[in-house]
Amino acid sequence: MGTQKRIGILTSGGDCAGLNAVIRAVVHHAFNTYGWEVLGIRQATQGLMVRPPLASSLTPDKVDPFLTAGGTMLGTTNKGNPFAFPLPDGSLRDRSHEIIEGYRLLGLDALIGIGGDGSLAILQRLAQQGNLNLVGIPKTIDNDVGVTELSIGFDTAVSIATEALDRLHFTAASHSRVMILEVMGRDAGHIAISAGIAGGADIILIPEIPYTINGICQAIKQRQEAGKNYCLVIVAEAVRTEAGESVTLDSDVEQCRLGGIGQYLSKQICSRIDAETRVTVLGHIQRGGTPSPLDRLIGATFGVAAVDLIAEEKYDCVVTWQNRHVRSVSIREAILHYAAVNPEGTLVKTARGLNIYLGD
Structure with missing residues (x-):
């Protein structure tokens, strides 16, 4: 058992099948293996802008019922770049500092962000600006995130x-x-x-x-x-x-x-x-419906690997699936290469x- 940690997890961008399998794996491994607390952050980074932040403690018994459910139990959004967030009057405001402050208010030691290339790029910028400990997990039905052969949601x-x-x-x-x-x-x-x-x-x-x-x-x-x-x-x-x-x-x-x-x-x-x-x-x-067995399997594998990376204090990286193995690469490398059909x-x-x- 490692040092007691409190980690956050959020889903960002469009929803897809298999996200709840990732969340479940993170909670089980963090809770049972390391004795850590996991906070589920609602509505992606927008949940960190709210005061108090929209987050709740997740335990294995809370996440188990969602394994076969589509979508994300935490909610998500693909609107509103926090660095140019649209306001009701049509103007744009940089609200990135509010997200960073939300991370601090929750007392997080690390954050797991599940998203596509756009979400991962925003999360990385936030992490660099606020010196946040971030681990990414690729999800997109489009399967276009570079260096990973599979992304959550694609198989379904x-x-x-x-x-x-x-x-x-x-x-x-x-x-x-x-x-x-x-x-x-x-x-x-x-x-x-x-x-x-x-x-x-x-x-x-x-x-x-x-x-x-x-x-x-x-x-x-x-x-x-x-x-x-x-x-x-x-x-x-x-x-x-x-x-x-x-x-x-x-x-x-x-x-x-x-x-x-x-x-x-x-x-x-x-x-x-x-x-x-x-x-x-x-x-x-x-995007909807029961996740396929492969999406659940990859989701579980990614979730466990992300928690282990936090235990090893390896941040600013993304877990990927390559040649039947999970490998971690830098976020920059993961989103640098767009994976179109060859x-x-x-x-x-x-x-x-x-x-x-x-x-x-």
Whole structure:
């Protein structure tokens, strides 16, 4: 048993499945192995701005019921950069000092922050400014955090997208339709290509590989000529139009919201060939639901590893999954390299080997 510590844990950015498995692992390992106290901070860094800070003591019996629950028991937010926090009058204020003060008020010896590259970058800046002891855990359904092969939430999102393709398969065949499934992924195509291969898609469109409408139509016609009366298309939300324009939704929130590429493709296909199309936008369904066994497993592994890093007083680092092992790297290294789909990588070669149209 090490020196008594009080550590905080928060989830930041968009929610995803598997976050509660991480929280549970942190609490169990810290409480049972080291005899430490764990404080759960609510609503990410915004909880540290409130006075008193929004935090409560977490014990194994409190976190155990949430293992199979989606989302995060602590709540989260992906709005409001603390270094330029929006106020009601439209002005921006640097509130970073309030977060640092909140850390001090709670008497924390260290903080575990679970987030994507954007959240980790903000947390690192806060830690450097306030000399806070920080350990990061990567989570994002997009799986685009550099140097880690897996991020919390990705496997569940792929499973949900794959199930959607499985279901669309039968109605596509029954009605002789081209079914277009639009999935999340932000700027990367990891969900689309993984679910597309697993779910038997005929066409996979990702931001990393250019395409043409004629190429898509030719792939559909080739299936028709081979006697296959339907086609499954999966497209990542960040795929651009053939002219290279980004497709976004009108929104009054501060962040740009991708969406609508499925409808664009549907109109283009219908205008060029004889094909009936239908579009399904999976959206936030990919974030919710029961976490997959792999997300729970990786979550537990990351949580235990993060606590051990605190015990070793190794801070300013992120736990990652590499070659079946957990390895820690500096936060800077983790967020420096953006992990898009490699156009020459294994999954792309696999898709092409299965005669899936990916682009021209």
